[in-house]
Amino acid sequence: MDNFIRVRCFSPFHHRYIFVDTKDYVSIRLFAAADIGVSHIKEMLKRGSPYRLIVCHVRKKDLDKFYDALGKLRNNVMILGYKDYDKVCEKLKEGELILSGRKEREKKKMEKNTRFYLLYDHLLGKEEGGQFFLYKDKAWIPDHEHMIMDHLTGYDPSEPPDSPYGIYCTDIMEEIKEISPEKAMEMMG
Incomplete structure (x- = not known):
């Protein structure tokens, strides 16, 4: 024992x-x-x-x-x-x-709670445990520039900080879509 x-x-x-x-x-x-x-x-x-x-x-x-x-x-x-x-x-x-x-x-x-996203029809991203990652050079790296979150909330960084058009911008929100884990695996090769 x-x-x-x-x-x-x-x-x-x-x-x-x-x-x-x-x-x-x-x-x-x-x-x-x-x-x-x-x-x-x-x-x-x-x-x-x-x-x-x-x-x-x-x-x-x-x-x-x-x-x-x-x-x-x-x-x-x-x-x-x-x-x-x-x-x-x-x-x-x-x-x-x-x-x-x-x-x-x-x-x-x-x-099970991991979500995958496709930005601009070519950039792969994921949300896992409240953190966001981008798939670059065959590796997941932290999204320090907040690209995924900005796109999900519709934040447009090109607008001035005091502009009311910088948040909930539908043009930005249309550039990101959620994809299935299978589609993400296929894109990762």
């Missing part, structure tokens, strides 16, 4: 983990005995429970020793009388699966 999960971390020097420990902090003695560089970042506990979820950084060079120490942690905790330790570890794994499923659902939802 695994008593840990790995969490995303962008450091070149260490990995981040969450593992299950007890109120006796058995892991600290095991890490010290194995000479492992583990930095505790955060501790989470449920009121009335003897278990703790420890968020930590582990140096990459100490990973093998860390895994060995966590294997010993389970045995030591069971010897100390924490009989439901495996159940708590199972809940940690279930939580990891739920989170990974949520990420997949959010990704699918975002893909």
Whole structure:
């Protein structure tokens, strides 16, 4: 039974983990005995429970020793009388699966909410998650000039700033049309 999960971390020097420990902090003695560089970042506990979820950084060079120490942690905790330790570890794994499923659902939802546009009959654009992108040189780049938004709202940048004709200009709005994802994929080649 695994008593840990790995969490995303962008450091070149260490990995981040969450593992299950007890109120006796058995892991600290095991890490010290194995000479492992583990930095505790955060501790989470449920009121009335003897278990703790420890968020930590582990140096990459100490990973093998860390895994060995966590294997010993389970045995030591069971010897100390924490009989439901495996159940708590199972809940940690279930939580990891739920989170990974949520990420997949959010990704699918975002893909479903993506809209594609065609500007001037040749320029491809898309709206994804409230941000706009243009397809140039076979890559999606952020629309920093606000071309898509300007066309959707009918804003004409050629008009003076105080001109009432600069907003809701139908000539500009006619230059953009929404297209299907299939048509966009076909245009991208």
